[in-house]
Amino acid sequence: MSRDSGKFSWRVGAIAFVFLLLTAPANAEQPKTEGVYRNPLLYSDYSDPDVIRAGSNYYLIASSFHFVPGLPILQSPDLIHWTIVGHALPRIPFGPAYDMAGGNRYGRGVWAPSIRQHDGLFYIYFPTPDEGIFVTTAAKITGPWSTPVAVISGPGLEDPCPFWDEDGKAYLVHSVYGAGPLILHRMAPDGKSVLDQGKVIVRDPESLPTLEGPKFYKRNGYYYIFAPFGGVGTGSQVVLRSRSIDGPYEHRVVLAQGTTDVNGPHQGGYVETPDGQAWFIHFHSSGAHGRIVYLEPMRWENDWPVIGEAAPGAEAGQPVASWPFPHYAGAPSHQHPQTSDEFSASQLSPQWxxxxxxxxxxxxxxxxxxxxxxxxxxxxxxxxxxxxxxxxxxxxxxxxxxxxxxxxxxxxxxxxxxxxxxxxxxxxxxxxxxxxxxxxxxxxxxxxxxxxxxxxxxxxxxxxxxxxxxxxxxxxxxxxxxxxxxxxxxxxxxxxxxxxxxxxxxxxxxxxxxxxxxxxxxxxxxxxxx
Structure with missing residues (x-):
């Protein structure tokens, strides 16, 4: 999807960087920044997160592996307060082992997904390491979601992300089991099948080992791939850009651990507020709690993103411990993911x-x-x-x-x-x-x-x-x-x-x-x- 961004002026203060929005539309309700959030945003295992904004709401999805229902969907009005609104995959329909018949699928199932809205539909693409890359669609984020369709059948594929260009052409980028290289396909306009065998567009095992989780965007005539590299516990976030979707791509590390204790800060999605303020959601591997969620401020400099806390002129930022809330014009929210349950409803609550x-x-x-x-x-x-x-x-x-x-x-x-x-x-x-x-x-x-x-x-x-x-x-x-x-x-x-x-x-x-x-x-x- 094509994205436009406002211009920001940044100043480094004693405690945090403060966004000053210069280009809000004159007729828009004045956005508010009230309070300071602290990372992690969600101390919960929403691994491999992706995020979009649809209207005034933000939606986050995550990998769910063998757990059912799969593909949890969270909603937030302000990027800070989230609640679970459902799942996109009621069952994993890919073989008897998912029913624990003749074995089990612990650690398999649904790996890193992506979510996009296109032509009136929400699309979620997800891989299973043994069966292929699939897509499910819905007119409303709460469903019903369509039966998954195999976009590419076969084992060994991971981390798909779709992209629809301004000319209507559709593409799919993905990695392979073990991470890297990145492969690009043309897709049918409806996003349900690929039209070719795919082309390797990024392969750099020396500079970008374990390259995975790509997310596709377009801005100011550049195609961007946001992708993690270096592994779950020790890696960083890289952004690749090119004037041509086929490449060649140049790259830059835009988020790294720096002097923080947030090891391996990477793999996530870029999203903007309605007034153009940019943010990046990613995970951090935190022991038995899994891969917990962080929110980072983001700015553009010379058509490169800089994520997190970074001094003027620095290419890469580091995770922030706290930051002013994103711009938000609505009523205060205090929602959170559901936990307790009295079992008084006719259906299970969405946390289960x-x-x-x-x-x-x-x-x-x-x-x-x-x-x-x-x-x-x-x-x-x-x-x-x-x-x-x-x-x-x-x-x-x-x-x-x-x-x-x-x-x-x-x-x-x-x-x-x-x-x-x-x-x-x-x-x-x-x-x-x-x-x-x-x-x-x-x-x-x-x-x-x-x-x-x-x-x-x-x-x-x-x-x-x-x-x-x-x-x-x-x-x-x-x-x-x-x-x-x-x-x-x-x-x-x-x-x-x-x-x-x-x-x-x-x-x-x-x-x-x-x-x-x-x-x-x-x-x-x-x-x-x-």
Whole structure:
């Protein structure tokens, strides 16, 4: 898409750079900059983010890998306060392993996507490393989204981004598994198929190793590709530009770690406010919390972007710790991604994602109104169980508490809360020989606790940075008893660790069920934006 930008005058102050907009239309409502935001913008694993503005709203999408529904969509009126408005992929329809039949797809599924609006439709392009590059479309951001169409079939492709030029011609740029080179295709005008075998337009393994995640833009007659290089934990952000879409492209590093502790700041999208103020959203890899989201101010100098905090004349900036809010003329927003749930609605709230495609015959919000009922399937452990329900951590430190009704438990059943990752741990009630016992499990150990004689129990996990601890209450939450030691948690399958609800059975699961009354999420951090 063609983009125009206003001209900005910048001054370096003692604390931050301050934008001074010079070209706002005379008849526009005066934009406001109220307050200062602090990075990270979202302390949550919205990995490989892309962002657009449609009218007065901003929309952000992220990679979702094996989690279902996939392709979460967040909305913001001001680039600062975000909420989840849905998902673009209700199931991953690419083979039985996504149903955990004959294997699993942990770490596969939906990788880095891109979102654009063109000719009255929203387009989301996404790759799966084993099946190809796909597109789904919708007239409204909340859907319904079309069944994914294979734009290019076959394994080994990643990170697609479309582009429609002023002459109506459509293009697709993408990388390959392992990152680099960048390949350009002509596309059909409807964006649903490619018209050629593709042409390598950027290959520079010495200067730009691990080049991936390209995002295409056009401004002042230049074609721009914003792309990360150097790897998730240590890389930087580069911008390539050319007068011809086919290249050759020159490049410049525009965002790097600098003197900050934000390692590998890169991979994201460029967006402008309605009055032309430029911003860049990207991720930073933060241990067990995954790839969390940062917002950087951006300016143009000599038709090159400079991102983040940079002295006059510098080509590359570094991530900002805080900055004045983007220009925004609307009412103040205090929205945030959803977390707690009373399970009182007829559909799951949008923060929830299953560990793979769910078996919809084994969960219900209507069998007992006001409760989430999970009906176990046979499995040997948590990582081989279906219908584990997860949500992302939204804070560095948090508490996640669930009230579990045990009246439907049967012999062989396990039910409880967990941190889902490759070394999963959790606190569960296990029924064997008609008796219920509270146990704490890790990857290598199971610790048996007290007998559970009541009908209900409250289970709690507390995350502090990259550790989790567990506790429980048998007196309706009046007091909680710690259980076990603090346990490390880890970044797994390219995603952050996740609080989860689960049940499975090592025996005959017929007739059993676990009823979750509610989940209460409590941030232990101070608000980043209020």
């Amino acid at each position: 994602e299953w560990n793979h495609n769910p078996d919809n015959a084994h969960w219900s919000l209507t069998a007992r109104p006001g409760f989430l009922r999970l009906m176990p399937m046979k499995a040997g452990d948590l990582l081989s169980a279906r219908n584990t329900l997860t949500q992302q951590m939204q804070d560095k430190s948090l508490e996640f508490t669930a009230r579990l009704d045990l009246q439907g438990m049967r012999d062989g059943m396990h039910a409880g809360i967990a941190i889902l990752e490759k070394s999963a741990s959790g606190l569960q009630v296990v029924e064997a020989d008609g008796k219920r016992t509270l146990t704490l499990f890790t990857k290598s150990n199971v610790v048996e606790g007290p007998a559970v004689t009541g009908q209900t129990i409250e289970l709690r996990l507390r995350v502090d940075r990259d550790t989790v601890s567990y506790s429980y209450s048998i007196d309706e939450g009046k007091s909680f008893q710690a259980f076990g030691e603090t346990i490390p948690i880890t970044f797994s399958w390219w995603k952050g660790s996740r609080p989860s609800l689960f049940t499975y059975s090592t025996g005959d699961p017929d007739g059993g069920y676990a009823d979750f009354d509610w989940v209460h999420y409590l941030s232990r951090d101070q608000s980043a934006h209020q």
